[in-house]
Amino acid sequence: MWPSNELTSRLGIDVAIIQAPMAGGNTPALSSAVSNAGGLGSLGLGTSSVDDARAQIAEHVKSSNRSLNANFFCHDEPEQTEDRSAAMRARLQPWYDEMELGEVPLPHAPFTTFGAEHVDMLKTLSPKVVSFHFGLPEPDLYQAVRETDAVILASATTVSEARWLEAQGVDAIIAQGLEAGGHRGTFQGADPTAQPGLFALLPQITSAVDLPVIAAGGIVDGRTIAAALALGASAVQIGTAFLLCPEAYVHPAHRKELASARDDGTRLTQLFSGRPARGFRNAYMDTFEPFEADAAPFPTQLSLTGPLRKGAGESRVGDVMSLWSGQSASLIREMPAADLTALLVAETNAQLSRLAKR
Numbered sequence: 001m002w003p004s005n006e007l008t009s010r011l012g013i014d015v016a017i018i019q020a021p022m023a024g025g026n027t028p029a030l031s032s033a034v035s036n037a038g039g040l041g042s043l044g045l046g047t048s049s050v051d052d053a054r055a056q057i058a059e060h061v062k063s064s065n066r067s068l069n070a071n072f073f074c075h076d077e078p079e080q081t082e083d084r085s086a087a088m089r090a091r092l093q094p095w096y097d098e099m100e101l102g103e104v105p106l107p108h109a110p111f112t113t114f115g116a117e118h119v120d121m122l123k124t125l126s127p128k129v130v131s132f133h134f135g136l137p138e139p140d141l142y143q144a145v146r147e148t149d150a151v152i153l154a155s156a157t158t159v160s161e162a163r164w165l166e167a168q169g170v171d172a173i174i175a176q177g178l179e180a181g182g183h184r185g186t187f188q189g190a191d192p193t194a195q196p197g198l199f200a201l202l203p204q205i206t207s208a209v210d211l212p213v214i215a216a217g218g219i220v221d222g223r224t225i226a227a228a229l230a231l232g233a234s235a236v237q238i239g240t241a242f243l244l245c246p247e248a249y250v251h252p253a254h255r256k257e258l259a260s261a262r263d264d265g266t267r268l269t270q271l272f273s274g275r276p277a278r279g280f281r282n283a284y285m286d287t288f289e290p291f292e293a294d295a296a297p298f299p300t301q302l303s304l305t306g307p308l309r310k311g312a313g314e315s316r317v318g319d320v321m322s323l324w325s326g327q328s329a330s331l332i333r334e335m336p337a338a339d340l341t342a343l344l345v346a347e348t349n350a351q352l353s354r355l356a357k358r
């Protein structure tokens with residue numbers, strides 16, 4: 001009963017499961033295990049240098065000759081960062097003092113947006129799939145990616161964003177519901193708290209565009225995959241459920257939160273990076289919650305919060321680091337990525353035949 005469709009054949013995969021790109025959390029071991037199991041392994045390379053991205057893709061290719069999704073960020077480069085970070089730097093100073101970290105530094109961007117060097121890399125490495133978060137690259141760069149023959153995917157968090165992506169000629173749209181872990185892919189400035197959950201967003205996007213739609217947010221097992229397929233998805237993109245796989249790169253404090261998650265443990269915040277992202281609440285988020293608006297522009301806020309991670313030491317690091325997670329983390333299971341992919345397929349088949357018999 002498992003669907004093969006136009007999208008799965010274009011992506012070169014056997015099962016309609018995409019392991020979500022997760023910059024910082026994914027590894028070539030994770031992406032290659034999922035690709036070898038018939039799904040689509042992804043590498044979130046948005047926070048990597050071009051050299052590091054090149055090395056990660058090469059590592060994937062060493063372990064798998066199946067499709068790979070290389071994923072990049074298309075954020076605006078931050079401006080006036082010194083002025084726009086002054087309030088946040090003042091608020092953080094007492095924490096720096098307590099951890100004996102000195103003065104809060106002036107902000108800097110730890111990585112760049114998608115640019116010409118990324119295109120050069122894609123021309124030589126030719127991953128089968130390229131996906132974008134936070135919109136699309138500048139038109140000339142986008143055109144150059146098109147010419148590599150990669151299948152192009154991009155995230156939408158509203159119907160308006162999905163329509164815009166369709167007009168730019170992407171091949172499929174990732175409908176990212178409010179449940180999703182990590183950064184919202186939003187790029188038209190929508191209020192994150194007003195964005196729809198996946199149950200509302202997915203059918204509205206499938207009705208609004210003529211492209212295949214990939215469902216993302218809160219999908220963790222056969223029931224949730226079957227629900228996404230019933231709502232019109234051609235495939236699912238799953239992040240949080242892959243974080244407990246041994247192949248993922250997850251700090252022990254983060255792993256502990258994932259393993260003991262509850263349904264109401266996460267919240268959206270821009271306090272870590274300067275853009276809204278979903279993660280488990282911790283002391284840092286709770287303390288600075290009233291000052292969300294003071295966060296420095298993405299991604300420079302990361303350069304202000306990063307030192308806290310070092311200063312906190314092992315015992316308190318979970319209080320200050322980002323602990324990205326979607327809303328369904330209490331249902332995720334710890335097992336190797338190939339086993340998880342196979343289990344998700346088996347559960348989905350069982351769920352679909354149960355529903356057919358009703």
Ligand SMILES: Cc1cc2nc3c(=O)[nH]c(=O)nc-3n(C[C@H](O)[C@H](O)[C@H](O)COP(=O)(O)O)c2cc1C
Nearest residue numbers: 020022023044133180181182217218239240324326
């Ligand atoms: C730890 C983590 C990091 C993420 N990083 C990225 C990223 O680099 N690029 C991207 O397109 N999406 C990223 N996402 C969002 C996922 O693509 C996807 O929308 C989300 O994981 C789906 O929700 P779920 O976590 O409930 O499965 C990230 C998600 C998580 C949990």
